[in-house]
Amino acid sequence: MTQIxxxxxVPVQDVSASGKEVTVTADPAExxxxxxxxxxxxxxxxxxxxxxxxxxxxxxxxxxxxDAEIVQTCVVTLEDFPAEVKEEIAVRYVETDExxxxxxGEEHEADLDAPDVLINGTADLGMLAxxxxxxxxxxxxxxxxxxxxxxxxxxxxxxxxxxxxxxxLVGLAKPGKK
Numbered sequence: 001m002t003q004i005x006x007x008x009x010v011p012v013q014d015v016s017a018s019g020k021e022v023t024v025t026a027d028p029a030e031x032x033x034x035x036x037x038x039x040x041x042x043x044x045x046x047x048x049x050x051x052x053x054x055x056x057x058x059x060x061x062x063x064x065x066x067d068a069e070i071v072q073t074c075v076v077t078l079e080d081f082p083a084e085v086k087e088e089i090a091v092r093y094v095e096t097d098e099x100x101x102x103x104x105g106e107e108h109e110a111d112l113d114a115p116d117v118l119i120n121g122t123a124d125l126g127m128l129a130x131x132x133x134x135x136x137x138x139x140x141x142x143x144x145x146x147x148x149x150x151x152x153x154x155x156x157x158x159x160x161x162x163x164x165x166x167x168x169l170v171g172l173a174k175p176g177k178k
Contacts, residue, residue: 005033008126010052012060012093012118019053024125035070038134041080042071048089048129059115060093060123066132074143081143085136091128093118 008024026034026046035043050064066087071080092115116123142148 004127004130005037006030006126006130007124008129009122009124011122012054012058013121015052015054015060017054019051022050022052022125024048024050024129026126034130034133037130038137040070040072040137043068043133044071044082045069046129046133048125048132050089050125052123055092056094058095058118058121060118062089062091062093062123062125062128064089066129066136068133068136070133070137072138072141074146075140076142076146076148079143081141083138083141085133087132087136089128089132091116093123095121 006026008022010020010022014020024047026043031043031046034046035041046068048064048066050062053061055061066085066089068085070083070085072083073080094115094117096117116128
């Protein structure tokens with residue numbers, strides 16, 4: 001698994017009972033690493049605002065918003081153009097002992113509402129923001145005002161029948177027929 005090149009770990013113990021506000025921003029080197037990781041030309045601005053609240057015993061509830069300005073390449077013209085990415089974030093974190101284990105040989109089913117697991121008692125808000133940036137990217141970006149080329153019109157069915165005269169040729173080849 002490739003590691004996301006942006007990290008801002010926040011220990012759960014640093015979050016008071018009343019909660020904590022955290023803003024995560026990326027410096028120029030981190031933005032360049034994110035752009036390379038995401039295979040886009042540039043990340044111009046990257047900022048996420050989070051509200052952290054304790055949840056249960058040792059868990060954490062994280063809500064917030066990612067706001068980024070990036071540069072993508074148009075799939076039609078191949079020109080670079082700026083784009084905005086805004087993503088709402090809502091995640092629950094739990095300790096590893098709160099996640100039910102799967103039995104060996106049991107088929108794993110993806111649970112989209114499953115909580116994320118705290119690693120060493122920390123939630124990595126940088127990684128969380130970077131994941132939401134990746135999810136917010138347009139997979140087929142088009143520069144504003146550019147339309148996709150129209151598909152070529154299908155040709156009408158061919159009326160040419162290449163074997164149409166074959167029966168006449170076969171008839172000529174039979175002895176006794178003229």
